[in-house]
Amino acid sequence: MSMMPPATFEFLVFSLRTQAEMNMGLYIFGGEEERGEPNLDLARHAIDLLGIIQEKTKGNLSLEEDRLLSNSLTELRFRFVQASAKSTASATEQPVIVAPDGSDPNEDAPRIIIP
Numbered sequence: 001m002s003m004m005p006p007a008t009f010e011f012l013v014f015s016l017r018t019q020a021e022m023n024m025g026l027y028i029f030g031g032e033e034e035r036g037e038p039n040l041d042l043a044r045h046a047i048d049l050l051g052i053i054q055e056k057t058k059g060n061l062s063l064e065e066d067r068l069l070s071n072s073l074t075e076l077r078f079r080f081v082q083a084s085a086k087s088t089a090s091a092t093e094q095p096v097i098v099a100p101d102g103s104d105p106n107e108d109a110p111r112i113i114i115p
Contacts, residue, residue: 009061009065010065010068012053013050013053013065013068013069013072016046016049016050016053017046017050017072017076019042019043019046020043020046020047020050020076020080021043021076021079023038023039023040023042023043023046024038024040024043024079024080024083025037025038025083026079026083038083038087040080040083040084040087043076043080043083044080046076047073047076047077047080050069050072050073050076051073053069054069054070054073057069
């Protein structure tokens with residue numbers, strides 16, 4: 001028989017928060033070379049689910065539960081903006097191709113690629 005954590009409000013918030021963080025690429029399992037691309041759509045979905053929980057439970061949470069949910073959403077939304085900006089910046093950056101002898105870098109000559 002496996003030991004499951006109790007089904008609590010805190011566990012629900014932590015589960016969705018962890019899903020969002022994992023999909024933003026904040027957790028790395030293994031080496032840096034094994035890091036996958038963030039899935040910002042799934043991260044946004046988990047954050048939106050937490051937002052729905054906040055909206056639907058307004059006035060029905062203890063002070064601790066409300067703080068946990070509010071603080072989690074604030075942090076996740078901030079990190080999402082950072083991850084989105086980083087993803088956009090890396091997607092739009094084009095490497096600069098330079099021919100060491102000054103010739104046309106499109107020819108079949110050796111080239112230096114500067115990321």
